[in-house]
Amino acid sequence: MTRYGFEVVRDVHIGEVGDVGSHESIAGAIGNTPLVRLNRVAEGLEAAVYVKLEYLNPLGSVKDRAALSMIEAAERSGELRPGGTVVEATSGNTGIALAAIAAARGYRSVVVVPDKSSAEKVALLRAYGAEVHVSPGSRPAHHPEFVRNVARRLAEEIPGGWLAGQYDNPANPAAHRATTGPEIWTQTAGAVTHFVAGVGTGGTVSGAGEFLKAVSRGAVQVIGADPETSAYGGGDGRAWYVESVGHHLHPETEVDQWPSSYHRDVVDRIERVGDAEALRVLHRLSRAEGLLLGGSSGTAIAAALRVARPLGPESVVVVIAPDSGRSYLSKYFDDDWLGRLGFPLLREGTEPTVGVALTIPLDGHVRTVPSRATVAEARALLGGAPALPVLLQRKVSGPAQIAEVLGAASAVTLDRVPDTDPVTAHLSAPLPVVGTTDPISRAAERISGYAGPVVVAHEGRGVTLVDATEIAAAGVDYRGR
Incomplete structure (x- = not known):
């Protein structure tokens, strides 16, 4: 026995968990993903922390499992028939898996994504032949443009249309109860003590968590990882920047319905992780462990490291990494995107940043006008x-x-x-945004030709307004040195 109480994990190969070899279709290659131990990122921790690399599924994410499970269940029930069309609302990964499996089985696919989905995900969907509809992500749940409502309408309108409905489809958590949970138990020889997964639809944490709790007779603790402002963990549902995790709540949503794929009684506790912490962990993973992972992996692994911190050498923490960072190179691994929002950069330069050049208070709050204000109220707030x-x-x-x-x-x-008009009927375009971590010359170039107030963001939040002339002058001053 090792100091962690088991010998299997360190030397495990995928073939020891399931049959790896020839398959009749792409569906046969789904699952049996490896565990990889964190070393440098987990330095100083006594507990072992292992990451389950779900991006090694053939279609690139943990959603391969749910997509296959949902399609096969629909085929068995007769809801999805030959020549039919698979329809889904998704932030990207479920749609990618559904589109690919649909293509392999001769179905058409139609996918609705929110406008904050990465360009890479949209490109992948189209590469698999999906018809992609992009809908505004900031709509309340009852709005006709809300992504799930658009998908539901399309499924009803398209002859032979079948709505996968991952948020409420029991085949979603069932996939993880049947595959993800058993794999983890086998790979750790039953030594896993803590299971951590992000909560999006809730399928992964619910299904795998249910299995691990049952097989361990309640010994395994299940922890959900959630963005700081997500409603799952007690936030008010404000927007965040890490994709594919959490529960956004528009303030005009009339009834906040949580997915039935999420079984709250399975989760022992929620760890709330802010965007900046998740992104810092992502950057450390790529540079210290050679793991290029997606944003929700940053949220989950940040939570797992917190969970592991007080634990002793007998504990084994397993955390799900849902997808690869290759789908987010234009966002979480791009300094222009990071700097514009005031997030930590991948490459720190010698040039002064907006925050330093303009002495920006990082804990400030931008004065704003509420969306329900009248013109008279807005004028007073100005x-x-x-x-x-x-x-x-x-x-x-x-x-x-x-x-x-x-x-x-x-x-x-x-x-x-x-005076009595709603202020939303008379809005100009959104104000330009520069970030506190943006090099001052790049920020000045970004707003070149604009005159007026600019929002300065720190870690995705507005901290102050400055006039464009101040940014331009600081940029000129730097270039003139």
């Missing part, structure tokens, strides 16, 4: 300012999330319209 960003109004006030900016309330525009 208080002489030329413009203020308008954000979704929530019951609990908080920092301005840049992802929720609707547009700008302009003093000039509002002076010309009736």
Whole structure:
């Protein structure tokens, strides 16, 4: 026995868990993904932390399992017939898996994604032949443009259409109860003590968690990883930047319905992880462990490291890494995207950043106009300012999330319209955004030709407004040195 209580994990090969070899179709290659131990990132921890690399599924994510399970269940029930069309609402990965499996089985696929999905995911969907519909991600659940409502409508309109409905399809958690959980138990020789997974639809944490709790007679603790503002962990549902995890809640949503794929009674506790922490962990994983992982993996692994911190050498923490960072190279691994929002950069330079050059208070809050304000109320809030960003109004006030900016309330525009009009009927375009971690010359170039107030973001939240001339002058000053 090793100090962790088992010998299998360190030397395990995928073939020891399941049959690896020739398959009759892509479906046969799904599952049996390896565990990899974290070393440098977990330095100083006594507990062992292992990552289950779900991006090694043939279609690139943990959603391969649920997609196959849902399609096969629909075929057995007769809901999906030969020549039919698979329809789904997704942030990307489930749609990619459904589209590929559908292509292999002769079905057509139609996928609805929110507009915050990465360009790489949309390109992959189209590569597999899916018809892609992009819908605004900031719609309340009852709105006709809400992604799931669009998918439901399309499934009803298309002859032979079948809505996969991962959020409420029992075949989603069943896939993980039948495959993911048993794999983890076998790979660790039953030594796993803590299981960590992000909560999106809830299928992975529920299904695998149910199996591990049952087989261990309740000994395995199940921990859900959740974005800081997600409603699952007690946040108010404000937008965040890590894709494919959490539960966003629009303030105008009439009834907040959680997915039935998420079995709350399985989860012992939730660890809430902010975007910046998740991204820092992502960057460390790629550079210290050689693991290029997606955003939700950063959230889950950050939570797993927290879980492991107080544990002793007898503990084994297993965490799900849902997908690869290759689907997010234009976001989480791109300094232009990171800097514009004030997130930590991959490559720190010698040039002063916006935060340093303009002495930006990182704990500040941008003054904003609520989305439900009237013109008269908005004019009073402006208080002489030329413009203020308008954000979704929530019951609990908080920092301005840049992802929720609707547009700008302009003093000039509002002076010309009736007091009782809703301010949302008279908005200019959203104000430009630069980040505190942006090199000052790049920020100045980004807003070149613009005159007026600019939102400065730190870790995705607006911390102050500055005039474009201040940024331009600081950029000129730096270049003139």
